[in-house]
Amino acid sequence: MLWSKLFIPTLREVPADAEVASHRLLLRAGYVRPLGAGIYNYLPLAQRSLAKIQRIIREEMEAIGAQEFHLAALNPAEVWQESGRWTAMGQNMFRLRDRFQRDLCLGMTHEEVMTALARGELRSYKQLPQIWYQIQTKFRDEPRPKSGLLRTRQFTMKDSYSFDLAPSGLDLSYEKHRQAYCRIFERCGLDYVVVEADSGSMGGSASQEFMVATDAGEDYVVVCRQTGYAANLEKAVSRPTPPSLPDNDADLSPTEVHTPNQKTIDEVAAFLNLPTTSSIKTLVLIATFGDKHSPLIALLRGNHQLSETKFLAATGAKEFRPAHPEEIRSLFGADPGSLGPVGVTNIPIYADKALEGRKNLVAGANKDDYHLLHVTPGEDFSATFADIRQVEAGDTELHSGAPLEILKTMEIGHIFKLGYKYSDSMGLTVLNEEGKETRVIMGSYGIGVERVLCGAIELFHDADGISMPPSIAPFEVVLTPVNLTDESQRTAAFDLYNSLRAQGVDTLLDDRDERPGVKFKDADLIGIPWRVTLGKKLAQGLVEVAERRTKTVTEVPLTEVASWLCSKLRP
């Protein structure tokens, strides 16, 4: 295409509101423009990149036998009521009413719609397995849209759903997706990690996330370079650092000690001249089971943090919150700061495994300004031991003891074994070989299309702008004639342009009446992987080919540059 005819509104100055790199650069490079909070218009450059990402996704989905659908974005409430998610989704769902006061919503994902479609049409085991997918706009009423295209209220998602007769079939469909996703993200030029994920309220047995490491992300993952272990921080397990002081091995009984005004773990530890690793942290939580609320105690080593996800999993609670000070006082007769498990019998106690086998620790005495020395878990109080601790820096891999890293990441894809959640709630069955009604087992698999674009930009940018991976760049090559009024440059540029296009190279010709500096700056900013400069050297039959990513410049004869580029782009 000709640059002069394309709408590429690059900005010289940095937009004030953009903080993360991809947001700033998408605006500066003229890819997108905001329409409202978390709502963006995609301009031609973004549209071209997103189309290329989608093409790669389609090719890889078709390769595993998936079939593309286009589903309704406007959904009647009934389908969502059937699965229970009409209420479960809460405020995150965009809802509306039609003129007859019927409730509708805008789809935020399509498990319900797919299942509703499948149950009307799939009758026999002979029709299974099926993989159905779509690439469509999803709507979520985000409480806080942010970071440009990273968290928006309207975005494009590839979502697919597998229908199988048996768990072994689901395993296969899941594995096909896992491999397809790896190929998709590889072809998109991304560096990514696959991590074990919490399946959360999606239910189901297994789930993995595809993550790009970037500070712009919102998730933390734990990875071990030696063993390959990788998991979302929510569910990651590890071996904790050893206590900084070995426990006193003597057989001692709890002893009260006066600790005036020492409230926090750190204060108490300093006051008693013991490390925080020798303290027990006592958290009082009000958990929800069904529609009932009841208090629970969580115990952790003094320096450890509670993992909410693990605690929910360990207790089976639906949700929980910290108890209010008044609740604590009425339960314990003491204020937060002096709480402990000793003598508590009417509240279930969950103790982290890092406390199992420890001896003679410090805990609150349930009496203001007093703590207990010599508290031994399992002896001085009984508790359910479970892993309810969040992995922290310095921990090591559970089995091998190899070092772990904690990375900040952005989720670009997620695969789930759903199991029977939707087929049960919505009645999706087929007849099996014996003619008996059989539940269909499902999987669900998503890719955030814009996030692939953002991930690429987060990973590949520099002070000059974006350095897009060639496979998803809006153009593969930009031709930059230094001076278009020079007839030989002009002719050479247009000839090369036509020749590249004839060979299927996605080429942009910068035919604008601009000074060379402007053209170079713009080309770097929008991130085209290869730039061909046609200038003075043309007299010797040479052009310069600059690689955006490495900033290397190679002089190539004009007559050979097309095939030279082809060999780089299609090796």
Add this chain to the structure above:
RNA sequence: CGGGGCGUGGCUCAGCCUGGUAGAGCGCCUGGUUCGGGACCAGGAGGCCGGAGGUUCGAAUCCUCUCGCCCCGACCA
């Protein structure tokens, strides 16, 4: 939903404290000179200062309300 910040021309911002009727740079248009890393000169267009109400002789500026946007937190199938 809590906390913070910001709304002045397309963009980045100054002016606000101490009220007197709106500015700069970039961008845009015209002409000229330029032309290998965001040129220069000259001329020009473009703003009911987010909105409403109030105080005042007079409000971008002070007060109240409201809307929008950004950031932190909560939240995030």
